[in-house]
Amino acid sequence: MDDSIGVIVGGSLSGGITAKLQNGCSVEDINVGRYVTIQGRQKKFMGMVTDVGLQVTDTQLTMSPPDSDDDFSARILNGIGAYGTASITPYLLIADSDRGNLEVPEPVKTIPSHFSKVRMSTDAEFQAVFGEEDEKRFNIGNPLDMEYKLCLDIPKFVERSNGIFGKSGTGKTFFTRLLLGAMIQKSKGVNLIFDMHNEYGHAGTSEEQGKVKGLKQFFPGKVTTFSLEEHALHSDGRVEIDLEDLEPEDFSILGRTLNMTDLAVSATYACRRRFGKNWIREVLRISQLTDDENDEKENLLKSEVIAQGSFENMVRALNKINSMGYINKTGSKSNIVNEIMSRLIGGVNVVIEFGRHSDTLTYMLISNLLARRIYDRYRDLTEKAIANDTAKPIPLVITIEEAHNFLNESLAQNSIFGIIAREMRKYNVTLLVIDQRPSGIQEEILSQLGTKVIFLMDNDRDIDAALSGTSGKTALRGIVAKLASKQQALIFGHALPMPVSFRPRDYNDSTFYRDGDEDESFDDIFSE
Amino acid sequence: MSENLKIGEIIDVNTTSFSAECVKLNEIPSFGGLVRTPEGDRDLYAVVTYATTSSVDAGRHPVARGNDDEENEMIFKANPQLEKLFRSEFTAVVVGYKEKDRFSHHLPPKPARIHYSVYDCSDEEIRAFSEDLSFLSLLFNTNENVSTEELVSAVIRTCAEASDDKEAFLEKAGRELARLLNRDYMRLKMILERIRPQEDR
Ligand SMILES: Nc1ncnc2c1ncn2[C@@H]1O[C@H](COP(=O)(O)OP(=O)(O)OP(=O)(O)O)[C@@H](O)[C@H]1O
Ligand SMILES: [Mg+2]
Numbered sequence: 001m002d003d004s005i006g007v008i009v010g011g012s013l014s015g016g017i018t019a020k021l022q023n024g025c026s027v028e029d030i031n032v033g034r035y036v037t038i039q040g041r042q043k044k045f046m047g048m049v050t051d052v053g054l055q056v057t058d059t060q061l062t063m064s065p066p067d068s069d070d071d072f073s074a075r076i077l078n079g080i081g082a083y084g085t086a087s088i089t090p091y092l093l094i095a096d097s098d099r100g101n102l103e104v105p106e107p108v109k110t111i112p113s114h115f116s117k118v119r120m121s122t123d124a125e126f127q128a129v130f131g132e133e134d135e136k137r138f139n140i141g142n143p144l145d146m147e148y149k150l151c152l153d154i155p156k157f158v159e160r161s162n163g164i165f166g167k168s169g170t171g172k173t174f175f176t177r178l179l180l181g182a183m184i185q186k187s188k189g190v191n192l193i194f195d196m197h198n199e200y201g202h203a204g205t206s207e208e209q210g211k212v213k214g215l216k217q218f219f220p221g222k223v224t225t226f227s228l229e230e231h232a233l234h235s236d237g238r239v240e241i242d243l244e245d246l247e248p249e250d251f252s253i254l255g256r257t258l259n260m261t262d263l264a265v266s267a268t269y270a271c272r273r274r275f276g277k278n279w280i281r282e283v284l285r286i287s288q289l290t291d292d293e294n295d296e297k298e299n300l301l302k303s304e305v306i307a308q309g310s311f312e313n314m315v316r317a318l319n320k321i322n323s324m325g326y327i328n329k330t331g332s333k334s335n336i337v338n339e340i341m342s343r344l345i346g347g348v349n350v351v352i353e354f355g356r357h358s359d360t361l362t363y364m365l366i367s368n369l370l371a372r373r374i375y376d377r378y379r380d381l382t383e384k385a386i387a388n389d390t391a392k393p394i395p396l397v398i399t400i401e402e403a404h405n406f407l408n409e410s411l412a413q414n415s416i417f418g419i420i421a422r423e424m425r426k427y428n429v430t431l432l433v434i435d436q437r438p439s440g441i442q443e444e445i446l447s448q449l450g451t452k453v454i455f456l457m458d459n460d461r462d463i464d465a466a467l468s469g470t471s472g473k474t475a476l477r478g479i480v481a482k483l484a485s486k487q488q489a490l491i492f493g494h495a496l497p498m499p500v501s502f503r504p505r506d507y508n509d510s511t512f513y514r515d516g517d518e519d520e521s522f523d524d525i526f527s528e
Numbered sequence: 529m530s531e532n533l534k535i536g537e538i539i540d541v542n543t544t545s546f547s548a549e550c551v552k553l554n555e556i557p558s559f560g561g562l563v564r565t566p567e568g569d570r571d572l573y574a575v576v577t578y579a580t581t582s583s584v585d586a587g588r589h590p591v592a593r594g595n596d597d598e599e600n601e602m603i604f605k606a607n608p609q610l611e612k613l614f615r616s617e618f619t620a621v622v623v624g625y626k627e628k629d630r631f632s633h634h635l636p637p638k639p640a641r642i643h644y645s646v647y648d649c650s651d652e653e654i655r656a657f658s659e660d661l662s663f664l665s666l667l668f669n670t671n672e673n674v675s676t677e678e679l680v681s682a683v684i685r686t687c688a689e690a691s692d693d694k695e696a697f698l699e700k701a702g703r704e705l706a707r708l709l710n711r712d713y714m715r716l717k718m719i720l721e722r723i724r725p726q727e728d729r
């Protein structure tokens with residue numbers, strides 16, 4: 001039986017190929033994002049439909065179409081004088097006449113010849129390309145319009161930094177939680193999650209079903225949560241930071257959020273140099289001196305060349321930070337970095353819950369500070385391991401939300417997250433960045449991201465940014481623009497042989513986590 | 529099959545068509561009808577494209593015969609000699625042939641034979657021949673006095689009448705035409721308008 005939907009009639013490798021639809025196949029039967037298999041003379045290709053169109057053989061037809069009540073003519077012309085076309089981007093070579101079906105599909109270097117038959121790809125072909133669920137692969141959802149369970153090679157996924165983009169409410173958080181669960185199950189690494197809105201740790205909220213279970217309920221032994229709040233429920237510890245741990249770098253990153261002038265930020269460097277670790281306390285003390293005792297301040301301003309205005313600006317910022325509830329006031333040293341480190345090294349995932357403190361200032365301050373110090377430890381451990389030829393520390397994936405705050409053009413160069421993203425896991429640390437506005441992220445960083453998941457975005461600049469550094473960008477852009485407003489995404493990059501638009505698994509799907517007896521309780525992943 | 533009615537005798541032949549004189553005055557096969565004539569081992573099939581009735585004696589100009597009491601058929605009853613003074617002729621374009629029970633829908637290697645008989649095709653024959661509609665393309669190049677659109681639509685209507693499922697046949701024919709005329713939509717449109725099933729109008 002001929003199950004073809006059309007034949008190739010033109011195109012190029014760089015611009016994609018065109019199929020004329022036949023056999024009664026109408027454009028209405030074909031959605032962009034669909035996968036098709038193309039049987040050439042010697043080679044078999046797999047590609048994605050990126051556009052559909054309508055054509056006529058004689059332009060007269062568009063000028064005097066059949067009368068609206070003339071069904072007969074319309075039926076006859078359909079498919080012959082007036083026909084549908086599908087633009088297809090070929091991605092993979094899946095078989096050729098010499099080697100049969102390829103074990104590992106190869107990227108295309110040529111295109112199928114004229115009149116090659118095109119048909120919908122089968123689940124079996126998909127499976128041959130993307131694999132089946134196994135100890136490495138995790139089912140993340142279904143390709144649009146298909147039954148096949150799309151699998152992601154998790155160890156390969158975590159080899160690089162990755163990005164998840166999409167506008168608000170599209171399902172980024174839900175998908176990230178799924179991915180994190182998958183990583184906890186199937187990667188050899190460990191996660192540090194900066195959970196801005198308390199969505200990953202103990203429980204998350206759904207617009208539709210109220211509360212949903214968080215990672216900790218699925219993996220009780222493998223996930224710990226630390227909260228910025230004092231008496232947080234279900235939390236294993238509190239995040240408090242010492243003023244001494246704040247460095248001028250933190251202020252250069254927070255400068256804008258704290259309304260600091262550039263001069264005020266430079267002043268922090270000067271003060272740090274002058275007073276050492278205890279610089280913030282010193283500055284705050286000096287700022288409170290009465291007019292009679294003002295020598296010390298004048299001395300400071302003069303010798304460090306700080307203008308009065310800049311000093312006041314800096315003090316305002318330091319005071320603001322100092323007033324935050326999570327600044328350690330106990331007098332004894334906070335042990336949070338050690339606590340987190342010991343968990344991570346021991347293979348336990350850590351969720352930092354921000355709770356009420358979900359303001360940008362706090363989120364940036366805490367994640368920068370913790371990430372920097374943990375990264376330093378990782379760097380030391382890795383270097384030591386290399387020197388002694390012992391095992392490197394367990395790979396770490398750091399998840400951050402609203403990443404453009406850290407990775408924008410002006411900050412990406414210096415912020416710790418910019419460094420991690422650019423280094424490509426030199427010290428076994430990678431990022432999972434989540435953002436609504438990828439156009440705010442430095443382009444260099446975007447192009448370093450290995451695998452990207454793009455949910456619906458309607459700003460062209462954001463779509464462009466998210467797709468930067470990918471081939472066939474124009475074709476993919478059309479697909480992103482046509483995604484549903486919720487729970488549909490395009491995934492492509494390092495971990496996948498070709499881009500796929502898919503519907504992420506329902507988070508309340510009871511078949512969600514299955515394998516491994518220890519994880520048995522993940523089965524009933526319904527809302528509480 | 530040859531038991532069906534002889535309707536004419538061939539009086540002029542060329543590669544693509546032949547003319548025949550009708551056995552009886554005024555008994556002309558239908559415009560767009562399918563006729564058959566034997567040629568050696570083959571049966572040639574042709575489509576009637578044109579017909580005339582005129583004086584046997586080319587120099588004689590007919591004059592009106594009717595009057596207040598006599599008209600139409602009555603004129604012939606009153607003047608039996610008229611049957612001998614006139615003759616009907618038709619032209620048919622060859623559209624295929626049958627050889628060893630197999631139909632071919634292109635021109636035969638040899639033309640029809642002079643003085644051979646021409647037969648009207650039965651519905652059954654029409655059905656069998658028109659299973660493949662590729663012969664329609666042969667009708668587009670005839671330089672007869674009739675418009676091609678008229679001719680093609682007449683053939684299709686003839687075949688449709690003979691078919692088991694008229695509507696399906698018309699649709700199939702329409703699609704064949706659409707393929708043949710994919711660069712000439714205006715012509716296609718004119719034909720489609722002529723063959724459109726009644727209930728669709
Ligand atoms: N895989 C899924 N399974 C079940 N429900 C989902 C899924 N994805 C999205 N939803 C529904 O869509 C809602 C919004 O998803 P989510 O919170 O992940 O959006 P978001 O992209 O993170 O938005 P924001 O940028 O505002 O944080 C969820 O509350 C949930 O009701
Ligand atoms: Mg979210």
